[in-house]
Amino acid sequence: MPKPTFLEIARRAGVGTATVERVLNGRGGVRPQTVEKVVAAAHSLDYPRRLPEAHRGVIRIEVILVRPDTTFFARLSRAFERIAATLDRSIAVHRTFLDEANPAAIAKRILEPEMRRAALILAVPDHPLVSAALRKLEGDKIPTVQIVTQISGTASTYVGIDNYAAGRMAGLLMAKMQRRPGKVVAICHSQIYRVHRDRVRGFFDYLIDAGRDFEPIAALFGFDDGDRNAEQLHEALVRWPDLAGLYNAGGANTALNEVLRKHSRGRDIFFVGHELTDRSTRALSEGTMDVVLDQAPEAQARRAIDVALAALNLHDLPVENPPIRFITFTAENL
Numbered sequence: 001m002p003k004p005t006f007l008e009i010a011r012r013a014g015v016g017t018a019t020v021e022r023v024l025n026g027r028g029g030v031r032p033q034t035v036e037k038v039v040a041a042a043h044s045l046d047y048p049r050r051l052p053e054a055h056r057g058v059i060r061i062e063v064i065l066v067r068p069d070t071t072f073f074a075r076l077s078r079a080f081e082r083i084a085a086t087l088d089r090s091i092a093v094h095r096t097f098l099d100e101a102n103p104a105a106i107a108k109r110i111l112e113p114e115m116r117r118a119a120l121i122l123a124v125p126d127h128p129l130v131s132a133a134l135r136k137l138e139g140d141k142i143p144t145v146q147i148v149t150q151i152s153g154t155a156s157t158y159v160g161i162d163n164y165a166a167g168r169m170a171g172l173l174m175a176k177m178q179r180r181p182g183k184v185v186a187i188c189h190s191q192i193y194r195v196h197r198d199r200v201r202g203f204f205d206y207l208i209d210a211g212r213d214f215e216p217i218a219a220l221f222g223f224d225d226g227d228r229n230a231e232q233l234h235e236a237l238v239r240w241p242d243l244a245g246l247y248n249a250g251g252a253n254t255a256l257n258e259v260l261r262k263h264s265r266g267r268d269i270f271f272v273g274h275e276l277t278d279r280s281t282r283a284l285s286e287g288t289m290d291v292v293l294d295q296a297p298e299a300q301a302r303r304a305i306d307v308a309l310a311a312l313n314l315h316d317l318p319v320e321n322p323p324i325r326f327i328t329f330t331a332e333n334l
Helices: 007-013 017-025 033-042 071-084 101-110 127-137 162-176 194-210 226-239 253-262 277-288 297-311
Strands: 061-065 091-096 119-120 144-147 157-159 180-190 214-221 243-248 270-276 291-294 328-329
Touching: 007 162, 033 061, 061 071, 061 101, 061 297, 071 226, 071 297, 091 101, 091 157, 091 180, 101 127, 101 277, 119 243, 119 297, 127 144, 144 297, 162 194, 162 243, 162 270, 162 291, 180 194, 180 226, 194 214, 194 243, 214 226, 226 243, 226 253, 243 253, 253 270, 253 277
Parallel strands: 061 091, 061 119, 119 144, 144 157, 180 214, 180 243, 243 270, 270 291
Antiparallel strands: 291 328
16 A cells, blocks of 8 residues: 555645644644644554654543443443544543533533543533533534533534434323323433433423323423432322323433332333333333333444544544434333
8 A cells, every 4th residue: 555645644634735744744833733633644544654652642532421320321431432442543532420410510621621632522411601611612613522412502513312302202102002091291300401301392292292192291300310210200109190101201210110110000100211221121021111212322422433533534434413313122122
């Protein structure tokens, strides 16, 4: 294979040939971020010359996540870890976990990373402080990808499922599969995640539009905490004896399944939730859960990395970004 030309490296890095010449010949005068892009482009094209040691392995993509204790974010984190292991050695992926209840700290990290960062991927709560920080980062032209959930008032690329459509799917399945009419409730973390707001809105909209035998009665906040979710469901079962359906747009399905498993009316409640795990698989098999919508976090992580690399001109082909397809599971297709 012939040695790649400066022009080929320049096109891959999105810079001019003079910049490539300065970087590869170590003549200085180029911004560190641009140096990183040129070196990564040269690596990706198998440029044979030994590059300056100071510039080896310096393309850093930071991934900011929350709640490492939850099954979903643990799956997402492991997916980024596996993908990072397959990338060129000039690209490093750093995972950072922050407290979802501290938007000021999240905003600070967005604007003040602890490393020189080429791109940012994040899945964090929707808050004005976070939105303002993200808009500033977008204004500075730092490639930014939002994954799983979106931040209001921002323009960076979103990678994830269509959460409004997922909520409508939950409503459709409940309306078509639950034979006993009655009241239905939705439960989610709170209002701090747009992903949950969109799902609950889609769920209620479908039932209002087409589920005439079902009455959407309440959106409950359990903060994805098992004890609080269980308490909310206990109270709903007492308050509404004709409760027919439950949609959990967030996490902590296990606590809800335990309540339904033990309650005399539990098997009569049609329960739709999210994310296929060992525990939700068991609940589907036992019949306390009827449908699980899985949003394929592994596919989201892969797409987010590809989008970030494309924004850095380090991806060979254009990256299409339609909504990730969510997968519907019942006891029959586990």
